[in-house]
Amino acid sequence: MRIVRKAAVLAIGALALTACSNGTAEEPGDDAPATADADTEITLWLNGGDTNDELRQYLIDTFAAETGATLVIEEQDWNGLVPRLQTALTSAEQTPDVVEIGNTQAPTFTNAGAFADLTELYAELGGETLLQGFVEAGSVGDQVFALPYYSGARAVFYNKDVFAAAGVEVPTTLEEFTQAAITLQQANPNGVANFSGFWFPGQDWYNGLPWIWEHGGELAVQEGDQWAGALSSPESQEGLTEIQRLFTEGTNAPRDADSNEPWVPFNNGEAAMFSAPTWARWSIDLPECNKGVAADDTSDAANALRAEQQACNESKTGIFPLPGMEAGTPATVFAGGSNIAIPTMSENQELAQELLRIIFSDDYQTMLAQNGLIPANTDLASALGDDVYAQAALAAALDAKLTPPAERWADVEGERLLEDFFQQVASGADIADAAATTDQLIADTLN
Amino acid sequence: MPGQSTGRPVAAAPPSMSVAPAPAVPPRTTPVRRSRVPRLGGYALLLPATLPIAVGLGYPLVVQLIRSFQEYGLAQQFGRAAEWVGIDNYVALLTDGYVWTVIARSVAFCLANAALTMAIGMALAVLMSRVGRAARITLQVAMLLAWGTPVLATMTVWQWLFDSQYGVINWLLAEPFGMSGMRYHSWLIEPLSFYGVATVIVVWMSVPFVVFTVYAGLLQVPGETLEAAQLDGASEWKRFWLVVIPMVRPVLFVVALLQIIWDLRVFTQIYVLQRAGAPTRETHLLGTYIYSLAKEFSMAGAMATIMLVLTLALTAFYIRRMLREEEL
Numbered sequence: 128m129r130i131v132r133k134a135a136v137l138a139i140g141a142l143a144l145t146a147c148s149n150g151t152a153e154e155p156g157d158d159a160p161a162t163a164d165a166d167t168e169i170t171l172w173l174n175g176g177d178t179n180d181e182l183r184q185y186l187i188d189t190f191a192a193e194t195g196a197t198l199v200i201e202e203q204d205w206n207g208l209v210p211r212l213q214t215a216l217t218s219a220e221q222t223p224d225v226v227e228i229g230n231t232q233a234p235t236f237t238n239a240g241a242f243a244d245l246t247e248l249y250a251e252l253g254g255e256t257l258l259q260g261f262v263e264a265g266s267v268g269d270q271v272f273a274l275p276y277y278s279g280a281r282a283v284f285y286n287k288d289v290f291a292a293a294g295v296e297v298p299t300t301l302e303e304f305t306q307a308a309i310t311l312q313q314a315n316p317n318g319v320a321n322f323s324g325f326w327f328p329g330q331d332w333y334n335g336l337p338w339i340w341e342h343g344g345e346l347a348v349q350e351g352d353q354w355a356g357a358l359s360s361p362e363s364q365e366g367l368t369e370i371q372r373l374f375t376e377g378t379n380a381p382r383d384a385d386s387n388e389p390w391v392p393f394n395n396g397e398a399a400m401f402s403a404p405t406w407a408r409w410s411i412d413l414p415e416c417n418k419g420v421a422a423d424d425t426s427d428a429a430n431a432l433r434a435e436q437q438a439c440n441e442s443k444t445g446i447f448p449l450p451g452m453e454a455g456t457p458a459t460v461f462a463g464g465s466n467i468a469i470p471t472m473s474e475n476q477e478l479a480q481e482l483l484r485i486i487f488s489d490d491y492q493t494m495l496a497q498n499g500l501i502p503a504n505t506d507l508a509s510a511l512g513d514d515v516y517a518q519a520a521l522a523a524a525l526d527a528k529l530t531p532p533a534e535r536w537a538d539v540e541g542e543r544l545l546e547d548f549f550q551q552v553a554s555g556a557d558i559a560d561a562a563a564t565t566d567q568l569i570a571d572t573l574n
Numbered sequence: 575m576p577g578q579s580t581g582r583p584v585a586a587a588p589p590s591m592s593v594a595p596a597p598a599v600p601p602r603t604t605p606v607r608r609s610r611v612p613r614l615g616g617y618a619l620l621l622p623a624t625l626p627i628a629v630g631l632g633y634p635l636v637v638q639l640i641r642s643f644q645e646y647g648l649a650q651q652f653g654r655a656a657e658w659v660g661i662d663n664y665v666a667l668l669t670d671g672y673v674w675t676v677i678a679r680s681v682a683f684c685l686a687n688a689a690l691t692m693a694i695g696m697a698l699a700v701l702m703s704r705v706g707r708a709a710r711i712t713l714q715v716a717m718l719l720a721w722g723t724p725v726l727a728t729m730t731v732w733q734w735l736f737d738s739q740y741g742v743i744n745w746l747l748a749e750p751f752g753m754s755g756m757r758y759h760s761w762l763i764e765p766l767s768f769y770g771v772a773t774v775i776v777v778w779m780s781v782p783f784v785v786f787t788v789y790a791g792l793l794q795v796p797g798e799t800l801e802a803a804q805l806d807g808a809s810e811w812k813r814f815w816l817v818v819i820p821m822v823r824p825v826l827f828v829v830a831l832l833q834i835i836w837d838l839r840v841f842t843q844i845y846v847l848q849r850a851g852a853p854t855r856e857t858h859l860l861g862t863y864i865y866s867l868a869k870e871f872s873m874a875g876a877m878a879t880i881m882l883v884l885t886l887a888l889t890a891f892y893i894r895r896m897l898r899e900e901e902l
Contacts, residue, residue, distance in 0.1 A: 239651070383763045392739070543854040568855075
């Protein structure tokens, strides 16, 4: 036992030493020049492949031209990002100098003090023109720590042939949408087993949110310095009643599934509509359009067939932004996307700020839009193009909303409280009871 | 013993051992020194094993204990001072009825799974010792495959099997067996049926270990003893329970102990099944519950310490018994 204890003391001592070396990290002076030689290197962490190679190359080249320093971009996986950031951002040796973070994860790290204050830079980088919901997610009081990077919103895809056969028009209000789903499901023009008007699995709370928001409800509200769950409010309850109606009459999707891959049942003809980010257009593969091209065949003939197949799929599939309460207005939907920030521990604050200036330049923002992402700067969103997908994405995104900017919101998602709650609603539970229980759990988690 | 150790090396390797002082030293030293020198040497030999354990296991354990008495979350990770809160974390957890539900669930799940695994594993081991060569090899290969496939890969397969929309199990029940009500049955949405599925998976994964270990134990039972028992008129059944089982009991003890420890801290299977669509809060076991607390390091630390105590309490009986048997 004595040996064990000694080793533990040694290990703690070693850790204390490294902790000290973190503390002595050199703070760059405010007047340090923003240019450096090519040996100076800063690291940018981007998540997943949304920022494509063309965008990355632009950042690397522009950064080298403007500052003379080298930019290294490291791609991180969205899966397990939070624990990785928890460890990397606390160490001056490991931290990236600029980091992308999911918008619902941003409040947790912002409140923990992980990011440097960007308030002085805010106006210069776009100020009010930036996506305000994302700015809120990255702010504490009047101070801004994490800025929006890009956004993507959900729109509804539908099968045109099934709509025509069932005599259903594209709905223009939220009420009409629910009715359309129910009518489609009853009509089931192709006689498919287990057919859904709208693919709405039991744990898919992201796609249920518009009903709560459109009826004036919220997930959680701040009262003083405390958070309270708001699912029991009369407005939320109205929305939840509609959601339950949609669950019972408008869908046959399993109650034990989530929003993953909603195009699978759509492609199988088992659902007439589904809701997803607009890039889901590349996953639509209707049997009547499939040309049977092998995935690894890159010959000209195969590419031509593939283009024909995509055109066929897109001609048979329509898209519209989920309609709101009033005819002609889009519903407030959940905004996916990410924020970007400079970790406090980074030793290259000046160069990191230079990189942010490049990212928020009109050129780069336009490039983001051209690649189908909704840019942080809303003035430049028109560069998305004018096809139906861009239009639907834009209409949905401009009014999109985020989860509550509570410090511990990530914990609510980690504990899957809303997945559980929506599953209860889908299973026909008493909405008032389920909401009261979940409100309590949300309050316990957030405070 | 001394005769053996001094005699053998000399005979086996004369050139290199000619300078070896070890056998020659003991007679010349005084009795006091003689007992001290090998002792220190023994401890030194323990060092390479103890050090990694102390660093790899002891350090996290100490940190976990320290944090469990603090308020330690993400903000503290970023340098805010951690506040000492005494036993507040433990009080908060142990006065929460939900925590007791999770503990009760975990213990029940663990005991049921360990018992089932042991029963099936022993039955298969006995079967393996009685069947012919071809059947035995088939069994062994099947067991090895179940044991050797990576957990996450097998979990994906199980998840697909039980999928409510496209799963084979539902299809089988509905089509060949005509139970059309089961066509879109959701296996994971009711906690009891969730634990049923989890039990099938956990038992399936742990049975091979029990089978191989017990089978190895059974091979050690001398045939003469059994033959003698048979001559004395013991029936097949009596020979198994009164001769074979007592002889392999030490093996059974160790295996059962490991099963209880493993099944109490089961994590991957439950976590993956929860993500496959189960109601999370109603299906938490200790492992997944601690993981869900993990952003509040201090709470997770306190809960993990409670789980450690629970594991020790559950296995104390076994460990005491094992130590006693070793002394004999």
